[in-house]
Amino acid sequence: MKPFEIGKNIFWLGAVDWNVRDFHGYSTYQGTTYNAFLIRGEKNILIDTVKQEFFSDWMDQIRLLIDPKKIDCVISNHTELDHSGSLEWVMHVIGSGKPVYCSKMGAQNLTRHFHGGLNLTAVNDGEEIKLGERTLKFLETRMLHWPDSMFTYLQEDQILFSSDAFGQHYAGTERFDDQIGEAIMPHAKKYFANILLLYSTLILKLAEKVTRMGLPIKMICPDHGVMWRKDPRKIVQAYVEWSQQKPKKKALVIYDSMWHSTQAMAEAIVESLAREGVDARPMHLRTIHRSDVMTDVLDAGAILIGSPTLNNGLFPTVADFLCYMKGLKPQNKIAAAFGSYGWSGEAVQLINQDLEEMKFRIVDPGLKIQYVPDQKGFEACHALGQKVARAFNG
Numbered sequence: 097m098k099p100f101e102i103g104k105n106i107f108w109l110g111a112v113d114w115n116v117r118d119f120h121g122y123s124t125y126q127g128t129t130y131n132a133f134l135i136r137g138e139k140n141i142l143i144d145t146v147k148q149e150f151f152s153d154w155m156d157q158i159r160l161l162i163d164p165k166k167i168d169c170v171i172s173n174h175t176e177l178d179h180s181g182s183l184e185w186v187m188h189v190i191g192s193g194k195p196v197y198c199s200k201m202g203a204q205n206l207t208r209h210f211h212g213g214l215n216l217t218a219v220n221d222g223e224e225i226k227l228g229e230r231t232l233k234f235l236e237t238r239m240l241h242w243p244d245s246m247f248t249y250l251q252e253d254q255i256l257f258s259s260d261a262f263g264q265h266y267a268g269t270e271r272f273d274d275q276i277g278e279a280i281m282p283h284a285k286k287y288f289a290n291i292l293l294l295y296s297t298l299i300l301k302l303a304e305k306v307t308r309m310g311l312p313i314k315m316i317c318p319d320h321g322v323m324w325r326k327d328p329r330k331i332v333q334a335y336v337e338w339s340q341q342k343p344k345k346k347a348l349v350i351y352d353s354m355w356h357s358t359q360a361m362a363e364a365i366v367e368s369l370a371r372e373g374v375d376a377r378p379m380h381l382r383t384i385h386r387s388d389v390m391t392d393v394l395d396a397g398a399i400l401i402g403s404p405t406l407n408n409g410l411f412p413t414v415a416d417f418l419c420y421m422k423g424l425k426p427q428n429k430i431a432a433a434f435g436s437y438g439w440s441g442e443a444v445q446l447i448n449q450d451l452e453e454m455k456f457r458i459v460d461p462g463l464k465i466q467y468v469p470d471q472k473g474f475e476a477c478h479a480l481g482q483k484v485a486r487a488f489n490g
């Protein structure tokens with residue numbers, strides 16, 4: 097991939113990672129990109145780097161645009177290694193003593209990653225620096241996605257370099273929102289649901305703060321996926337909406353099964369929910385990846401979790417999913433548990449403990465069926481679906 101100009105003397109250069117399919121537990125079926133940027137002018141500024149394995153190709157891109165020794169400084173918006181992995185190496189090429197601008201937490205975290213040798217210059221929230229003919233304004237955006245994260249706003253060009261926020265794990269030939277259209281939104285939603293959901297409250301505060309500041313924004317350039325130039329407000333509004341977590345009349349029946357009994361229960365519950373007018377779907381945890389299930393959790397109003405009891409505990413995929421979902425702290429859900437068992441039957445209680453911990457409103461003590469559901473068992477599944485459906489209203 098060759099670098100290209102996104103604004104006058106402002107260039108995208110980065111890496112398209114076509115082949116990554118597992119991004120520390122997140123399924124990236126369509127790869128991702130690591131976006132970095134070069135601003136040429138009286139001062140030449142590099143914003144972010146790429147994953148270390150792409151360093152060599154990335155340096156070739158830089159050399160197409162500039163003698164690397166003429167780069168004056170680097171801005172590190174985020175320490176995570178998909179963006180700072182090439183920092184040490186690029187500093188060796190451009191000159192080790194040159195400043196690396198970062199947030200205060202960035203200075204700590206970069207030190208903990210690279211253990212010295214970088215000329216780190218910490219900037220404050222809201223601070224502006226003049227570099228040549230350009231003014232850069234820094235906004236601290238703690239926890240989007242790490243404590244060190246910040247945005248860099250290029251004042252004269254009205255471009256916001258937003259690091260992870262507003263990104264998508266998507267590798268394609270398109271570089272801008274207008275080239276791909278609506279097809280990018282499911283990727284943006286999945287990214288939000290799996291990476292940023294637990295920071296919803298902070299996102300709403302940040303959106304308010306940026307609105308109050310009244311910064312005109314012509315383009316948002318995240319560090320992953322396509323850049324937003326046609327309508328940058330669209331992704332900001334989507335973030336506000338997703339952060340509000342308003343539940344839809346939608347139920348997910350998330351489960352795993354050993355001998356199809358919990359599966360049969362899940363399908364009967366879905367049938368009953370659908371009969372009551374709920375958008376319901378079964379989600380088998382060995383056929384749908386946890387990060388895709390999580391994307392659907394974002395706007396679902398009801399979460400039903402089903403697990404057989406295995407060795408007095410939860411089935412491993414269900415335990416995995418509950419652990420994953422718990423970490424992302426979804427809100428505003430009603431919930432119930434179910435499952436088949438042989439002799440001890442602890443799974444439903446264990447699920448309930450996790451649902452309580454997540455502060456979901458549990459609308460039924462849970463349904464346990466020994467071994468294989470019979471007619472009476474299916475009637476109990478239908479009754480559970482009906483009870484959950486009716487709980488949407490109260």
Ligand code: FEO
Pocket residue numbers: 174176177178179241242260319320
């Ligand atoms: Fe894309 Fe939090 O790194």
